[in-house]
Amino acid sequence: xxxxxxxxxxxxxxxFKKWTVITPEDESVxxxxxxxxxxxxxxxxxxxxxxxxxxxxxxxGCLRSYYIDSKGTEHIYQxxxxxxxxxxxxxxxxxxxxxxxxxxxxxxxxxxxxFQRLEKLYEEVPKLERYFRILFQKAYINALKRLNANMxxxxxxxxxxxxxxxxxxxQRVPLxxxxxxxxxxxxxxxxxxxxx
Amino acid sequence: xxxxxxxxxxxxxxxFKKWTVITPEDESVxxxxxxxxxxxxxxxxxxxxxxxxxxxxxxxGCLRSYYIDSKGTEHIYQxxxxxxxxxxxxxxxxxxxxxxxxxxxxxxxxxxxxFQRLEKLYEEVPKLERYFRILFQKAYINALKRLNANMxxxxxxxxxxxxxxxxxxxQRVPLxxxxxxxxxxxxxxxxxxxxx
DNA sequence: TCCGGCACTTGATCTATGTTAAGAAATAAA
DNA sequence: TTTATTTCTTAACATAGATCAAGTGCCGGA
Numbered sequence: 001x002x003x004x005x006x007x008x009x010x011x012x013x014x015x016f017k018k019w020t021v022i023t024p025e026d027e028s029v030x031x032x033x034x035x036x037x038x039x040x041x042x043x044x045x046x047x048x049x050x051x052x053x054x055x056x057x058x059x060x061g062c063l064r065s066y067y068i069d070s071k072g073t074e075h076i077y078q079x080x081x082x083x084x085x086x087x088x089x090x091x092x093x094x095x096x097x098x099x100x101x102x103x104x105x106x107x108x109x110x111x112x113x114x115f116q117r118l119e120k121l122y123e124e125v126p127k128l129e130r131y132f133r134i135l136f137q138k139a140y141i142n143a144l145k146r147l148n149a150n151m152x153x154x155x156x157x158x159x160x161x162x163x164x165x166x167x168x169x170x171q172r173v174p175l176x177x178x179x180x181x182x183x184x185x186x187x188x189x190x191x192x193x194x195x196x
Numbered sequence: 197x198x199x200x201x202x203x204x205x206x207x208x209x210x211x212f213k214k215w216t217v218i219t220p221e222d223e224s225v226x227x228x229x230x231x232x233x234x235x236x237x238x239x240x241x242x243x244x245x246x247x248x249x250x251x252x253x254x255x256x257g258c259l260r261s262y263y264i265d266s267k268g269t270e271h272i273y274q275x276x277x278x279x280x281x282x283x284x285x286x287x288x289x290x291x292x293x294x295x296x297x298x299x300x301x302x303x304x305x306x307x308x309x310x311f312q313r314l315e316k317l318y319e320e321v322p323k324l325e326r327y328f329r330i331l332f333q334k335a336y337i338n339a340l341k342r343l344n345a346n347m348x349x350x351x352x353x354x355x356x357x358x359x360x361x362x363x364x365x366x367q368r369v370p371l372x373x374x375x376x377x378x379x380x381x382x383x384x385x386x387x388x389x390x391x392x
Numbered sequence: 393t394c395c396g397g398c399a400c401t402t403g404a405t406c407t408a409t410g411t412t413a414a415g416a417a418a419t420a421a422a
Numbered sequence: 423t424t425t426a427t428t429t430c431t432t433a434a435c436a437t438a439g440a441t442c443a444a445g446t447g448c449c450g451g452a
Contacts, residue, residue, distance in 0.1 A: 067344075069348060075344065075347065075348050077340060077343065077344055089333065089336065089337055090337045093333060093337075122326070126322055126325075129322075129325040129326045129329050130318070130325045130329075132329050132333075133325050133326075133328050133329035133332060136329060136332035136333045136335075136336050137285060137289060137328075137332045139332075139336045140285065140332050140335045140336040140339055141285055141286045141289075143336055143339035143340055143343060144273060144339055146343055147273065147339060147342055147343045147346060148263075148271065148273055150343060150346055150347055151271065151346055151379035152265060152271050152379075154438080154439095155438080155439070174398085174399060174400090175399075175400070176398090176399065176400080183347035183348075184439070184440090185439075185440060185441080186399080186400070186401090187400090187401080187402085187439090187440080187441085187442095188438085188439055188440075189400095190400060190401050190402080191401090191402085191439090193401095194401080194402090350408080351408080351409075370428085370429060370430090371429075371430070372428090372429065372430080380409070380410090381409075381410060381411080382429080382430070382431090383409090383410080383411085383412095383430090383431080383432085384408085384409055384410075385430090386430060386431050386432075387409090387431090387432085389430095389431095390431080390432090
């Protein structure tokens with residue numbers, strides 16, 4: 001178990017170090033700010049109406065975030081797997097109730113940090129502002145790409161792009177969720193797959 | 197003219213100060229890093245194939261960024277007016293050729309900073325990392341909202357949302373551009389407007 | 393090991409939006 | 423003021439993807 005712990009922590013630091021300089025002293029400050037947590041498959045990490053208290057770095061596992069529209073239909077806007085972040089950022093940063101749900105698609109291990117603790121951590125390790133600045137820059141650019149694809153490309157093109165860029169997802173995530181993430185119905189996705 | 201200059205600069209600093217602490221010494225460092233520039237209506241700030249060398253803070257004016265698909269159709273992904281930033285961030289941060297064009301819809305005044313100069317400025321005024329971290333956080337959240345709206349709401353709902361959130365745009369931007377920004381054709385927008 | 397529900401597929405029909413084409417209104421240019 | 427160009431509207435028709443409905447296969451829990 002102790003060994004597993006170390007591996008998880010190293011991956012978090014590994015990503016921090018990709019974009020900013022972290023001293024050995026910073027490392028222990030950072031590690032102590034995050035707390036490990038885990039969730040079983042099909043359980044909820046966040047429920048609509050509650051405030052999102054944490055951002056989570058997924059060490060291993062898979063989660064989806066979605067909202068339920070006025071007709072009761074679920075719409076998935078994120079699917080995240082190992083070594084990425086998940087949260088409802090709007091709720092997290094405003095500390096107001098969320099419209100979204102986050103559910104585990106697999107048993108999942110994470111490292112989490114609360115809003116207050118993160119604000120304190122930015123003061124203790126200002127270099128982290130740089131890491132998160134670059135993280136959000138990239139996330140923003142990706143969101144715009146996905147937006148363009150959804151507005152101007154066919155569902156089939158989006159499906160093929162996803163096959164190329166996230167082949168692992170098709171191994172681990174049911175097609176009904178991938179369909180919703182692509183902005184189409186499971187029936188349409190099924191027809192698209194038949195055509196190939 | 198000198199007076200105009202001061203007003204412009206104050207607005208830039210005003211936005212920086214909203215989210216981070218800027219000392220008087222920092223102020224002059226920041227102001228000297230940005231260079232004023234302007235562009236006439238219908239002229240291009242960025243042409244597809246060229247690398248985007250600057251990010252621009254619009255002091256007054258209006259610009260659109262768009263790309264041209266394989267069929268030759270223009271698709272607008274950003275319309276920006278006074279006191280906001282415009283650039284092709286992907287090209288800017290990677291310093292590789294852009295797929296996008298940026299064109300002035302009005303005579304526009306801006307403050308610009310190059311990639312190298314911005315990197316240097318981050319070192320001179322590390323607090324700016326915080327400002328841009330928060331800026332990109334918000335931009336990312338907005339991009340996801342726009343994505344959700346485009347995937348799951350009707351064109352009419354998106355039009356009404358835009359009327360509410362950006363009423364000024366309808367005064368200053370032709371409907372053909374707003375239609376493209378909303379992800380529909382001018383004909384569809386025209387029909388939507390007739391129904392109201 | 394059997395059952396019940398979830399995941400996936402297929403077909404028929406429907407609908408929002410796109411496409412094509414044309415003309416009116418508004419704005420810019422001459 | 424006249425002309426040219428861009429913006430906006432309207433109508434007829436086309437289509438991608440949604441909806442509704444039904445059926446198959448599979449996995450996990452009693």
